[in-house]
Amino acid sequence: MVATSRPHVNSVISEPLWVRLALIALALVFLGLFLMLPLFVVFAEALRGGIGAYVEAFTEPDALAAIRLTLITAAISVPLNIVFGVAAAWAIAKFDFAGKSLLITFIDLPFSVSPVIAGLIYVLLFGAHGWFGPWLVANDVEIIFAVPGIVIATIFVTFPFVARELIPLMQEQGNEEEEAALSLGAGGWQTFRRVTLPNIKWGLIYGVLLCNARAMGEFGAVSVVSGHIRGETNTMPLHVEILYNEYNFTAAFAIASLLALLALVTLVLKTVLEWRYGAELAAARRL
């Protein structure tokens, strides 16, 4: 933490007080306008109609169905991405093999694909006019405009989160501890469970947190494959859109406020993890 205390020790490499204050003020005004005000507005708009209307927005059956679907989607996609993320991180961090950097690039790929395109690729595969469409129709399997499509699209957009967090962390920790465990007679699975897992615990939780936030909040990809059937294939973000387009602003912002709350909880947990385990996570946070 040399950097933070430095300006107060050495005046040659710091700015005059008025410059410092002006820059701080400018930065805070910018952040206030672009981050804090919107966050405040979500809750202000949600409560505009009073507590009664606010609560009513959640007890409506379509809203409950949307909340349930969002939870189901996250409950399926996040664990799958955890298994993949841990496996990929183990392969990449613990071994040297040809094509490793290519594998890392491919893992990052979903970050640079527009969410709409992420949805589109599954429509082209599983939609009525897609590659597997005729077969799916013949066998009465619904993927697009149904829950499986929503889950797959969510898996795509949240794909890199866990792996990205774990790869640099495990790379920095090296192989020595695992090798010691193995030489002491531990099996492979035992080594992972008793040595590796405790070491990467906080990084893993960190990745899961980000993965979950995105899984619950994804809009574009899910919107393309969902078909927007009220009470059936609407996740919370899609429900917000429908309510908003029906000019039912209070209800839209009420559901939105729940999602904003989720974002806030995510940020708080993430910050707590960074404060307490900052050194362990530092490698992972380096972009």
Place this chain on the structure above:
Amino acid sequence: MRAASPAWFRRPSVLPGFGLTVGISVFYLSLIVLVPLCGLFLKSTGLGWQGFWQAALAPRAVAAYRLSFGAAFFAAAANAVFGLLVAWVMVRYRFPGKRIVDALIDLPFALPTAVAGITLTALYAENGWIGALLAPLGIKVAFTPLGIVIALVFIGLPFVVRTVQPVLQDIDAEVEEAAASLGAGRLQTFRRVILPAVFPAILTGFALAFARGIGEYGSVIFIAGNLPMVSEIAPLLIVIKLEQYDYAGATAIAAFMLLVSFVLLFVINLLQRWNRARYL
């Protein structure tokens, strides 16, 4: 445990699980990402060379690209300036509530894009808190391309701040002291010493924000107005084509955008390598 037989393409190691974990990774990656993406490109080859470009470069599509790329560019540029300012203030100065502000910078990563979209629209609409202040000045934000830029500034801000922050933190005090002892003023030190050091990071953050802005959908469609040729972004055009069952048209636009994204991804990788090679 039998000794893992070293495959020709990897360095031998005593750790187990190579085959299993690489197997899971490659299988899952292919299933979810690679095969579906290849499906898209395969589908677009079905259009034929001429048909593809006709659909990908139709006037309405070109107008959408111009808007998407233009708005993403201006937003990323604004973020490069303000992101540097925010990163600077966060690294160099102390003020009350700094830790909370620092945590809030990641809000755009955590807040669902649809929530950001309707909120910014409510703020910048003519009867909104900020929109009402700007309306007498004749500035319309919501339902114009300017609104799109605002939404993309919101979405892209953390990319620049979080890439610049660690680099700024790593600059040695000695370098600045040396500059000062050689007679440089603060502004001169900033321009000649600090700025060159953080420039690759700013560029990387810019590219990340730009790439994200091109594909952004949820936060933009509410505030954009979505008039064809005027305020219709490329991802929305894909959705519209899909809703009209014009799969060929949607695929062509998507394939074109993917190509641009991959070029950008390549540039970002180069930038990050440059960044690391110079300052880490």
